[in-house]
Amino acid sequence: MKLLNVMALAGVIAATGVSGTSEARDRSEQHEVVLVLGDSVAFGYINSAGYEYVNPENFVGFPRYLDNMLDLDPVDAACPGETTGSFLSATLPDFGCRNFRKNFPLHVAYSSTQLEFAKRYLMSHHDVRLVTITLGANDGFLLEVSCNDEPACIVAGLPAVATNLATILSDLRATGYGGDIVVTNYYSTDYSDSVAGQEITGLTAALNAVIAAPTAAYGAIVADVFTAFQRAVAPFGNSPCQAGLLNVSNPIPTTLPYTCDVHPTQSGHRLIAETISHALRTEARY
Numbered sequence: 001m002k003l004l005n006v007m008a009l010a011g012v013i014a015a016t017g018v019s020g021t022s023e024a025r026d027r028s029e030q031h032e033v034v035l036v037l038g039d040s041v042a043f044g045y046i047n048s049a050g051y052e053y054v055n056p057e058n059f060v061g062f063p064r065y066l067d068n069m070l071d072l073d074p075v076d077a078a079c080p081g082e083t084t085g086s087f088l089s090a091t092l093p094d095f096g097c098r099n100f101r102k103n104f105p106l107h108v109a110y111s112s113t114q115l116e117f118a119k120r121y122l123m124s125h126h127d128v129r130l131v132t133i134t135l136g137a138n139d140g141f142l143l144e145v146s147c148n149d150e151p152a153c154i155v156a157g158l159p160a161v162a163t164n165l166a167t168i169l170s171d172l173r174a175t176g177y178g179g180d181i182v183v184t185n186y187y188s189t190d191y192s193d194s195v196a197g198q199e200i201t202g203l204t205a206a207l208n209a210v211i212a213a214p215t216a217a218y219g220a221i222v223a224d225v226f227t228a229f230q231r232a233v234a235p236f237g238n239s240p241c242q243a244g245l246l247n248v249s250n251p252i253p254t255t256l257p258y259t260c261d262v263h264p265t266q267s268g269h270r271l272i273a274e275t276i277s278h279a280l281r282t283e284a285r286y
Helices: 050-054 062-070 084-088 097-103 114-124 137-146 151-157 159-174 199-212 225-236 266-282
Strands: 033-038 073-076 128-134 180-184 221-223 246-248 260-264
Touching (some): 033 062, 114 159, 137 159, 225 266
Parallel strands (some): 033 128, 180 221
Antiparallel strands (some): 246 260
């Protein structure tokens, strides 16, 4: 059993010893900004991309679509393999983020934790219109390992995600930022649950519940990616893979069907961006 599998491969990084930095693109046009925080989904990560990792511009995710939809310049600080714990602390467990940062550049360069970067950015830039947060799935994967795949044990450990997200939201608000914050939840990689009993979707829903728990207290809203994907895949056997929303991992199989990894395709990223935009408009915030 794999908990959601939604970030199960995010920490499988090819440590080839390449390093580099990346700066946010020039903002001389004075557009407002969306500050993107989170894990490999927010980064736009692709498995087995080889030399492409040396240039973060190769990884296009939902922040680029938000740019087009909301006219907001993305500043994407996301790190593949980030957990809610490693977001807060350089000593708490991650699922590959630190290893990735040692070898490859992120979309923006920083040496601190992602939280510290976000706080400094919010305090020094007053053009941020929106903050998005995509965190929690890697926490679930670490629980899966420590719990030996036992669902009850995994569910029992999930409230720590809510505790960490509450701290993150509190710290972001403490910078004086009073604008919109959208927290995205996660899609299931198989809504039919044909792979692992009924564990993937059920555990994804349990994770999403703890992700949503602290949001209202800090004036944040949830973008319901779980439901958006569920509706989109209904005509395709309830499979995000068959619906073309996840990247194919065996593009030339000897026998069908294709299999997919856990990260969104461009159509998947566009659907995430549309879900964020819809959440903002539903709340009359944009």
